[in-house]
Amino acid sequence: MAVIIDGKKISQQIKDELKERVEALQAEGKSGALAVVQVGSDPASGVYVRNKKNACAYIGIESLAYELKEETTQQELLSLIEKLNQDDHVKGILVQLPLPAHIDENAVIRAIAPQKDVDGFHPQSVGLMTIGQDGFLPCTPAGIIQLLKRTGIEIAGKHCVIIGRSNIVGKPMALLMLREHATVTITHSRTKNLQEICRQADILIAALGKPRFVGAEYIKEGAVVIDVGIHRNEENKLCGDVDFENVEPLTSAITPVPGGVGPMTIAMLMQNCVESIAKEGAV
Numbered sequence: 001m002a003v004i005i006d007g008k009k010i011s012q013q014i015k016d017e018l019k020e021r022v023e024a025l026q027a028e029g030k031s032g033a034l035a036v037v038q039v040g041s042d043p044a045s046g047v048y049v050r051n052k053k054n055a056c057a058y059i060g061i062e063s064l065a066y067e068l069k070e071e072t073t074q075q076e077l078l079s080l081i082e083k084l085n086q087d088d089h090v091k092g093i094l095v096q097l098p099l100p101a102h103i104d105e106n107a108v109i110r111a112i113a114p115q116k117d118v119d120g121f122h123p124q125s126v127g128l129m130t131i132g133q134d135g136f137l138p139c140t141p142a143g144i145i146q147l148l149k150r151t152g153i154e155i156a157g158k159h160c161v162i163i164g165r166s167n168i169v170g171k172p173m174a175l176l177m178l179r180e181h182a183t184v185t186i187t188h189s190r191t192k193n194l195q196e197i198c199r200q201a202d203i204l205i206a207a208l209g210k211p212r213f214v215g216a217e218y219i220k221e222g223a224v225v226i227d228v229g230i231h232r233n234e235e236n237k238l239c240g241d242v243d244f245e246n247v248e249p250l251t252s253a254i255t256p257v258p259g260g261v262g263p264m265t266i267a268m269l270m271q272n273c274v275e276s277i278a279k280e281g282a283v
């Protein structure tokens with residue numbers, strides 16, 4: 001029987017640990033806020049932003065909400081980021097993506113001070129991660145490492161196959177698995193023999209954004225399967241990139257959707273915020 005990896009429970013454990021840490025930091029006089037910036041009123045982004053604010057409230061850090069109208073210019077957004085960069089009380093800055101088409105996302109990410117880049121998307125954070133030095137890690141891949149470790153799944157020496165090479169999931173996931181001493185294969189939309197490669201995986205991470213794409217024919221018996229995808233099916237129910245019913249019986253452990261990777265992303269964002277508060281005063 002496969003272990004169903006419980007992201008809800010593990011993320012709750014992490015948030016409870018962080019809550020204690022925040023109390024201890026406050027006792028040392030260290031505090032600060034996360035600034036959450038949203039441009040426009042995309043309903044999905046609205047849900048994510050609300051969840052982030054709730055998580056801040058739970059662990060005991062302040063969140064500052066900036067809800068800007070859709071027509072906000074790039075310059076106006078950059079000016080706000082500059083103001084937040086200068087504000088010592090703000091320890092983390094998060095700009096909810098995607099941004100409206102008239103704003104250059106890369107310019108906005110680069111404008112965030114690297115020491116407040118709690119999403120881990122700034123080129124400096126990405127560079128530090130690539131060379132294995134301390135910096136903010138992107139939340140979804142970092143959350144997957146925690147899911148594996150806290151479930152007791154060994155990573156070192158395992159063959160990890162990742163489907164997807166995006167900057168927010170696939171590529172950083174590969175680097176973090178490499179850091180944990182896995183042998184890593186990255187696959188993408190132009191990969192030939194995808195099934196054959198996936199069937200070699202001890203750990204298969206699906207982040208391609210196609211509902212229930214990964215069926216039983218992609219799985220080696222006993223593999224660990226991590227499903228990053230989030231979709232709503234015809235009945236408005238959530239599903240992932242993996243065909244859970246058919247894949248689960250073949251695996252030794254698998255994440256469900258919902259309740260797998262999703263809750264971990266916010267827990268790791270909170271971890272980055274707490275680290276930023278803890279570094280206060282550090283050179």
Ligand code: NAD
Pocket residue numbers: 140163164165166167168169170187188189190191194207208209210228229230231261262263265
């Ligand atoms: P993306 O669209 O930016 O990237 C998808 C990647 O998959 C691309 O690199 C592409 O080459 C590859 N791909 C597409 N079709 C393929 C195919 N047929 N075969 C092999 N590779 C293929 O997506 P993303 O931002 O990386 O997100 C991926 C999924 O994860 C989405 O469903 C997204 O909603 C979800 N997601 C979840 C969380 C979370 O917190 N759980 C966070 C981020 C993204």
